[in-house]
Amino acid sequence: MQERLKELQAEALAKVEKASDLKELNEIRVAYLGKKGPITEVLKGMGKLSAEERPVMGALANEVRDSISSAIESKHKHLEEAAIQQKLASESIDVTLPGRPVKIGNHHPLTRIIEEIEDLFIGMGYAIAEGPEVEKDYYNFEALNLPKGHPARDMQDSFYITEEILLRTHTSPVQARTMEKHQGKGPVKIICPGKVYRRDNDDATHSHQFMQIEGLVVDENIRMSDLKGTLEVFAKKMFGEDREIRLRPSFFPFTEPSVEMDISCKICGGNGCSVCKGTGWIEILGAGMVHPNVLEMAGFDSKKYTGFAFGMGPERIAMLKYGIDDIRHFYTNDIRFLKQFSVTE
Ligand code: FA5
Numbered sequence: 001m002q003e004r005l006k007e008l009q010a011e012a013l014a015k016v017e018k019a020s021d022l023k024e025l026n027e028i029r030v031a032y033l034g035k036k037g038p039i040t041e042v043l044k045g046m047g048k049l050s051a052e053e054r055p056v057m058g059a060l061a062n063e064v065r066d067s068i069s070s071a072i073e074s075k076h077k078h079l080e081e082a083a084i085q086q087k088l089a090s091e092s093i094d095v096t097l098p099g100r101p102v103k104i105g106n107h108h109p110l111t112r113i114i115e116e117i118e119d120l121f122i123g124m125g126y127a128i129a130e131g132p133e134v135e136k137d138y139y140n141f142e143a144l145n146l147p148k149g150h151p152a153r154d155m156q157d158s159f160y161i162t163e164e165i166l167l168r169t170h171t172s173p174v175q176a177r178t179m180e181k182h183q184g185k186g187p188v189k190i191i192c193p194g195k196v197y198r199r200d201n202d203d204a205t206h207s208h209q210f211m212q213i214e215g216l217v218v219d220e221n222i223r224m225s226d227l228k229g230t231l232e233v234f235a236k237k238m239f240g241e242d243r244e245i246r247l248r249p250s251f252f253p254f255t256e257p258s259v260e261m262d263i264s265c266k267i268c269g270g271n272g273c274s275v276c277k278g279t280g281w282i283e284i285l286g287a288g289m290v291h292p293n294v295l296e297m298a299g300f301d302s303k304k305y306t307g308f309a310f311g312m313g314p315e316r317i318a319m320l321k322y323g324i325d326d327i328r329h330f331y332t333n334d335i336r337f338l339k340q341f342s343v344t345e
Contacts, residue, residue, distance in 0.1 A: 001042060001049070001057060008038050009064040016071045022079050029072050039065055106342040110211060110330050113318040114193050117213055120237050121191045124230070126215070129190040131174035133197070137164050139173035143180075144254035145293045152253045157199035167197035171214035172254060175290075175309055179218060179298030186305050187219035193314070204326045211314045218290060218300060218307030224257070227287060227308035235263050235284075239321065244270070246281060255288025255309055266320070282320060285312035 012032040019025040031037055043061050046054055107115075118128060131139075137148075146153055156169035174192035182188050192214040200206045217226070228247060235245045243266065247259040262283050265276035272278040287310035292302035315327050322341075324330075329337045 001045065002060060004042055005039070005057075005060055005064050008032065008042070009067060012068045013071050016068070016075050019075060019079070022076065022083070025072060025075055025079060029069075032068055033065060033072075039068075104342075106338070108330075108338065109318055109322065109324075109341040110314060112341060113314050113321065114211065114213065117234075117238070117312075117314060117317070118191065118193065120234060121215065124233070126189050126191045129174050129178050129192045130194060131168070131171070131177050131192065133168055133195055134161065135166060135168035135173050137166060139176045140166060140168050140170070143176035143294065143297050144172055145291050145297075146253045150253065152251075159197050159199060168194075169198050170196050170311060171212040172309070172311060174214055175216045175254075176294070176298055178216065179295070179300060182218075182298075182300075184299040184301065186300070187217070188307070189217050189219075191215045202328060204328070205316065205319075207315065207327050207331065209331075210327070213312050213314055215287075215310045216290070216307065217309075218295070218305055220305060222289075222306045222308055224289060224308070227289070227310070230308075231261050231285075231287065231310065235261070238317065239263060239266065247287075248283075250286060250288075252286055252288055254291050254294050256291045258286070258288035261285050261287060261310075263320075284316060284320070285310050287311070 012028065015028050016025065019028060032039060034040070039061065046057055046061075049057055122128070140158075141150070141153060142148070158169050159167040161167070171192045171194050174190075174194070178188060178190055178192075194212065195209060196212050197209050200208055202208060215230075217230075228245075231247075232245050235243055244264040246262050246264075248262060250258045250260040252258040260283050262281035264270045265273060265280050265282055267273050268276060268280065270280040272280050276282050287308065290307035290309050295302040295305055295307065315330055318324060318330070319327065
């Protein structure tokens with residue numbers, strides 16, 4: 001019996017030593033230490049032994065069982081460790097592999113030009129003001145010296161929602177609203193970017209929906225020369241120090257005197273070409289000194305306060321700056337067009 005136990009011990013330890021995975025090791029444990037295993041079988045025969053032999057055999061059987069079980073335990077730890085190491089090795093990340101590029105979108109060219117214009121005016125101490133796109137006839141026209149039936153309303157064909165409410169045709173109503181909020185006290189120094197709507201037929205330079213940026217300064221002693229100086233700074237910063245500006249007399253019911261500002265044509269350097277229609281100049285905005293009626297309607301004393309205002313179309317400015325030949329490119333979402341303004345590619 002003793003020999004049989006020693007044999008079983010040697011056999012089991014050899015198998016444990018050779019076991020190559022946890023499954024095999026578990027099979028060895030069941031085979032040698034389980035209830036139906038050979039060691040249990042040997043122990044069952046102990047009843048036939050004499051009283052002196054029994055404790056000796058019992059101690060030996062326990063020793064054999066303990067040695068096999070501790071061998072299994074240490075092999076188990078070893079195999080487990082090896083399995084972890086193998087898993088780690090198979091899952092390791094090669095940090096030298098180039099990553100998958102993340103597609104980054106870019107700002108729309110109009111957003112870029114508007115932000116550029118905003119930054120420029122914020123740098124000159126202007127605040128940003130906003131107003132509703134669905135506007136009252138009062139702010140869009142009446143408060144701007146354009147009473148009902150005034151022929152100059154035809155300059156801006158409108159989308160009416162009711163008799164009194166329309167889609168604003170320009171950003172000038174924000175002027176009227178802002179002045180009203182100031183309750184007759186200057187200074188006011190704002191720009192108002194936003195969408196506007198007109199019943200214009202779409203073509204290369206006209207859209208039924210487009211953006212405008214309005215500027216307004218009201219204070220004591222504001223003069224035409226302040227307007228000219230401001231517009232000159234804007235034009236040179238936007239288009240280059242070598243650009244000239246000129247102010248031409250014009251008409252807007254809400255400004256007196258009114259002007260339109262042209263900048264010298266970048267393409268021909270002022271000599272005349274097809275873009276500037278042979279004149280050497282390109283019109284970019286309307287402006288003027290705020291009409292006394294507009295100041296008074298908003299609650300300002302027109303004897304004490306004066307002001308200037310201007311309104312520009314950022315699409316036309318972006319077209320000039322980036323050499324874009326058709327305003328419709330801004331609104332048709334052609335990815336090939338938009339991608340050209342990516343800062344990442
Ligand atoms: C106005 O809308 C005046 N409110 C501007 C103004 C403000 C004058 C303050 C005086 C004082 P006008 O209709 O000219 O003016 O439009 C201003 C600019 O909007 C134009 O110079 C042009 O750049 C742009 N614009 C006008 N109509 C369209 C259109 N259909 N599509 C795209 N841009 C347009």
